[in-house]
Amino acid sequence: MDLSKKTKDLAARDKKYLWHPFTQMQDWVKDDILIIESGSGCYLQDTDGKRYLDGVSSLWCNVHGHRVRAIEQAIQKQLRKIAHSTFLGLSNIPAIQLAERLVKIAPKGLARVFYSDSGSEAVEIALKMAFQYWQNRGEKKRRKFIRLTNAYHGDTIGSVSVGGIDLFHQIYQPLLFNTVPVQAPYRYRDSFLGTESGYLDHCTKKLEKVLRKHAKETVALVMEPLMQGAAGMINQPKGYISRARALTRKYNTFLIFDEVATGFGRTGKWFASDHEKVSPDILCVAKGITGGYLALAATLTTEEIYEAFLGSYQELKAFFHGHTYTANPLACRAALANLDLFRKEKVLERLQFKIKRFSEWLKELWSLKHVGDIRQVGFMVGIELVRNPLTKEPYDLKEQVGVRVIKQARKKGVILRPLGNVIVLMPPLAMRLSELKFLVNVVRESIREVTEG
Ligand SMILES: *Cc1c(COP(=O)(O)O)cnc(C)c1O
Numbered sequence: 001m002d003l004s005k006k007t008k009d010l011a012a013r014d015k016k017y018l019w020h021p022f023t024q025m026q027d028w029v030k031d032d033i034l035i036i037e038s039g040s041g042c043y044l045q046d047t048d049g050k051r052y053l054d055g056v057s058s059l060w061c062n063v064h065g066h067r068v069r070a071i072e073q074a075i076q077k078q079l080r081k082i083a084h085s086t087f088l089g090l091s092n093i094p095a096i097q098l099a100e101r102l103v104k105i106a107p108k109g110l111a112r113v114f115y116s117d118s119g120s121e122a123v124e125i126a127l128k129m130a131f132q133y134w135q136n137r138g139e140k141k142r143r144k145f146i147r148l149t150n151a152y153h154g155d156t157i158g159s160v161s162v163g164g165i166d167l168f169h170q171i172y173q174p175l176l177f178n179t180v181p182v183q184a185p186y187r188y189r190d191s192f193l194g195t196e197s198g199y200l201d202h203c204t205k206k207l208e209k210v211l212r213k214h215a216k217e218t219v220a221l222v223m224e225p226l227m228q229g230a231a232g233m234i235n236q237p238k239g240y241i242s243r244a245r246a247l248t249r250k251y252n253t254f255l256i257f258d259e260v261a262t263g264f265g266r267t268g269k270w271f272a273s274d275h276e277k278v279s280p281d282i283l284c285v286a287k288g289i290t291g292g293y294l295a296l297a298a299t300l301t302t303e304e305i306y307e308a309f310l311g312s313y314q315e316l317k318a319f320f321h322g323h324t325y326t327a328n329p330l331a332c333r334a335a336l337a338n339l340d341l342f343r344k345e346k347v348l349e350r351l352q353f354k355i356k357r358f359s360e361w362l363k364e365l366w367s368l369k370h371v372g373d374i375r376q377v378g379f380m381v382g383i384e385l386v387r388n389p390l391t392k393e394p395y396d397l398k399e400q401v402g403v404r405v406i407k408q409a410r411k412k413g414v415i416l417r418p419l420g421n422v423i424v425l426m427p428p429l430a431m432r433l434s435e436l437k438f439l440v441n442v443v444r445e446s447i448r449e450v451t452e453g
Contacts (some may be wrong), residue, residue, distance in 0.1 A: 003032065007047040010035050022168075034410070039066030042431045044415060055409070055416045055425055055439050060229070060261055062292030062428045064341050071293050074337035078330050087115065087327040094332035101339055102298060105270050107279040110300040114319070115327040119260030119286035120154025122297035123222075126256045126282045127158050128321055129301060130220040133254075133308045136317050144214055145177075146221040146253075148184035152230030153222065153258050153284075162222045165231060167420070180218070182210045184228060185236045188373040188384065189392065200237040208247055215251035220281070222256040226272040226377050229261040232422035233382025235375050242276045254281040254305075260297070261380070264288030264338075265348055265429050268355050268378035281305060291338035292428070296331035347429055355379065357433060361440040368444065370451035381425040383443070385451060395421050401450060408446035414439060423447065 003011075015029045035047045042065050043051045044058075054062065064071070078094060085092055099113040114129070116122055127145065134142035145162050152168075153159040160169045161176040164184075169176075185203045192202050211221070225241045228234045241257075248255040257280035262272035266288060269275055273283070282305070286297035311317040325331075342348065355378050365371050365383060372386035385401050387393045395401045402418025409416050417424060427439060 004048050007035060010047060034415075041065040041067070042428050042435055050413075052410065052413050052415045053435060053439055053442075055414050055427055055443075057426050057428045058292055059287075059417070060266075060426045061287040061290075063264060063288050063338060064291050064345070064347075064430045065428050066292075068291065068293075068341070070341055070344075071291050071334050071337040074333045075293065075330050078333040081329070083330055084325065084328055086324070088322050092327060092329045092332070094329045094336060095327035098332045098335050098339075101336065102285075102300060105339070106283060106300050107271060107273045107277075109279040109302050110283055111303045112301050112306045114299045114301070114321075115332075116297045116299065117295045117323055117325050117328070117331075118154070118297050119258075119284065120156045120159045121323065122260060122284035122286050122299045123153040123159040123162070123256075123258055124156050125299040125321055126258075126284050126301075127162065127219075127222070129299065129305065129319060130254050130256060130282060132319065133305050134219055136308045136311075141217050142219050142253075144218045145179045146210055146214060146218055147179045147181055148223050148228070149181050150184045150186065150228050150231035150234060151222070151224060151258075152228065153224075154260070180210055180214050182207050182221075184223075184231075184234065185240060186234050187237070188375075196237055197239075200239045200243070203237060203240060204243045204247070207244065211247050211251045211253070215253050218251075218253045220254035220256045221248050222258065224262065224272075225257045225259065225278070225280075226262055226267055226275060227375070227380055229380065230419060232384065232419045233375050233377075233380055233424060235377055239276070241273065241278050245278045245280070248281075256280060256282040256284070258284045260284055260286040262377075265342065265351060266379055266426075268351055269348065272377075289338065290331055290334040291341065293334040293338070294328070294331035295325075296328065296335055345430075351379070351429055354431070354433060354436060358436055358440070361437060364440070365444055365447070368447055368451070371447065379427055379429055382419070383423040383425070383447070385421045385423065385447065397421075404450045405443075405446045408449055409442050412442045412446065414442045414446075416443070 011033050036044045037047045038045045042054050044054050045051050102113050147162040149164045151164045153163045157175055160172055162179055183206050192199055259271050263285040281302055283300040290296050309317050309319050362374055370385050372389050372392055373384040375382045387395050402421050405423055406416040406418050
């Protein structure tokens with residue numbers, strides 16, 4: 001493809017000055033790179049005017065598409081008031097309004113909102129909050145966190161400590177604090193044979209064993225509910241989050257849900273917790289909160305946890321955490337406009353039918369020779385590619401099958417991102433049926449061409 005002079009020039013400067021996240025820059029500088037200049041609806045447009053369907057919601061955060069007038073107007077209106085003022089010692093209007101709205105839609109019992117700027121920070125805050133709760137209450141021995149294997153909670157040192165993706169984070173091992181792992185459900189790669197409810201019991205037993213042994217020194221169990229995203233879209237058996245709730249109650253420790261990926265309609269309900277009417281003690285949200293417009297995150301918790309931080313000034317029980325841009329008014333305005341749109345456009349109601357059609361179309365992919373597993377929860381999908389579906393033998397990572405599939409899809413006008421050998425689909429909730437169908441078709445053809453071609 002012939003690139004314009006403008007694109008070539010920008011690409012050269014990118015390669016000269018930038019360092020991209022999760023990227024082997026040695027490969028980056030050799031390849032043609034895509035530079036996005038604009039977007040509209042579920043499409044992105046590059047510097048040569050070529051359009052691409054955004055199949056991963058600009059990394060799992062876009063909700064209503066790009067160039068959404070209502071969100072843009074809300075941000076512009078706020079800009080004419082003030083862009084930012086600190087939240088340390090001062091308050092602001094959008095942050096107050098948004099907190100009230102978040103508490104209204106959040107699972108029951110979550111009554112307090114602590115803002116930050118990214119999912120990693122929302123998790124970091126949850127960890128510190130839960131830890132300090134026990135310290136403030138005089139339970140000084142509680143220092144451990146229980147986590148699931150294959151978990152992803154962000155890239156800061158604290159959130160990596162409770163994460164479990166060795167591929168990314170192995171190198172940082174010496175810097176991390178100790179945590180207690182529980183084997184996460186992963187039906188496709190588990191040797192367990194039996195029914196879904198049998199598998200639920202099997203996974204619950206593993207969780208209970210660890211909780212029973214460590215509960216007294218444990219601060220909290222941290223997990224992504226319903227589906228572990230970055231691990232490769234690995235879903236949990238029905239009932240697992242309810243069991244996690246019952247067991248953390250039984251053994252008297254906290255339950256932290258990281259809904260950074262699953263929140264704001266992604267699974268078909270406001271929160272993944274809602275599928276089983278579970279209320280965690282702490283809930284972390286980010287990605288979809290502003291509809292994909294600005295950086296904002298929040299950690300919600302109960303009045304009980306909040307109250308353990310109350311005391312006279314010199315007791316030093318306050319929560320000593322905060323960032324420069326905490327509760328940024330522009331971001332909070334975008335979030336309010338995002339929530340308004342959910343109601344006005346009946347996003348969740350309309351999503352149900354789209355999820356059904358999406359599943360039907362995805363079923364067609366089972367006929368491909370190298371599709372081992374297809375996992376879907378709402379608008380979160382993982383397609384696991386394997387060398388041999390009978391033995392489930394994986395592709396060697398060196399073969400970069402996932403990367404090759406997304407390169408093929410890009411030629412056909414779709415932007416995706418793989419997680420190893422898993423092809424991830426995370427379309428904006430606003431994606432139209434015709435676009436969704438196109439997305440699935442392109443994925444099917446791209447997988448076929450790379451694995452069967
Ligand atoms: C993306 C993600 C994070 C990290 O969020 P950032 O905003 O990228 O820091 C944490 N937890 C889960 C489940 C995520 O998907």
